[in-house]
Amino acid sequence: MKMIRAIVRPEAADVVTDGLAEAGFVSLTKIPVFGRGKQKGITVGATHYDELPKTMILIVVEDKSVEEVLKLVQFKAYTGSFGDGKVFVSPVESAFTVRTGTAGL
Amino acid sequence: MKEIIAIIRPRKMGATRVALEELGFPSQTALGVLGRGKQRGLAGEVDVEIPPEVLERGRTGGMKYVPKRLLTLVVHDGDVETVVRAIVKVNQSGQIGDGKIFVSPIDDALRVRTRETGGNALV
Numbered sequence: 612m613k614m615i616r617a618i619v620r621p622e623a624a625d626v627v628t629d630g631l632a633e634a635g636f637v638s639l640t641k642i643p644v645f646g647r648g649k650q651k652g653i654t655v656g657a658t659h660y661d662e663l664p665k666t667m668i669l670i671v672v673e674d675k676s677v678e679e680v681l682k683l684v685q686f687k688a689y690t691g692s693f694g695d696g697k698v699f700v701s702p703v704e705s706a707f708t709v710r711t712g713t714a715g716l
Numbered sequence: 717m718k719e720i721i722a723i724i725r726p727r728k729m730g731a732t733r734v735a736l737e738e739l740g741f742p743s744q745t746a747l748g749v750l751g752r753g754k755q756r757g758l759a760g761e762v763d764v765e766i767p768p769e770v771l772e773r774g775r776t777g778g779m780k781y782v783p784k785r786l787l788t789l790v791v792h793d794g795d796v797e798t799v800v801r802a803i804v805k806v807n808q809s810g811q812i813g814d815g816k817i818f819v820s821p822i823d824d825a826l827r828v829r830t831r832e833t834g835g836n837a838l839v
Contacts, residue, residue: 637756642747701820709803
């Protein structure tokens with residue numbers, strides 16, 4: 612299993628989650644976060660913003676589905692300008708459902 | 717070292733913390749998050765009576781996301797099973813929406829105050 616953490620624009624989060632749901636990836640967690648990238652935030656007029664609000668979408672999928680999810684996120688969150696976000700993939704060794712106590716997604 | 721990420725009901729947070737403290741795992745990070753599982757969010761998750769005509773319309777009227785608490789703790793390899801079992805035991809209500817637990821590997825840890833690394837940086 613892999614954990615996919617996608618940090619996207621807050622306004623794009625619903626588009627991404629709806630797209631994922633359509634493709635069958637319904638389960639996910641949404642976390643409001645603040646962050647910045649290579650551009651060190653943004654400067655609007657005289658004001659500099661160090662950190663920008665983003666939404667982190669956390670989703671755990673089987674190894675074979677990773678590529679499909681990445682493609683979907685890239686397609687749905689894309690605007691072409693700085694700040695579209697980043698996606699990180701990390702390994703997950705096991706998952707448990709609390710209600711039943713069984714292992715697996 | 718392993719990272720245990722548990723997504724549980726906010727209401728069970730206190731009981732979970734007490735149970736983990738008793739076992740000797742007092743350090744953790746908690747976050748308020750929104751999430752949904754296989755059921756695509758639930759209308760029945762809130763204690764509000766839903767009129768039958770709304771239920772007839774299907775799931776489209778339900779909540780899209782359900783508020784949850786995300787709990788992160790890093791433990792030694794051998795403690796994973798104990799912690800997972802404790803979290804499952806406290807949070808199990810048998811109802812849909814009890815949550816999920818994920819276990820993933822952690823390469824290294826650093827305690828900022830003493831500069832200890834690896835397993836020593838944990839409790």
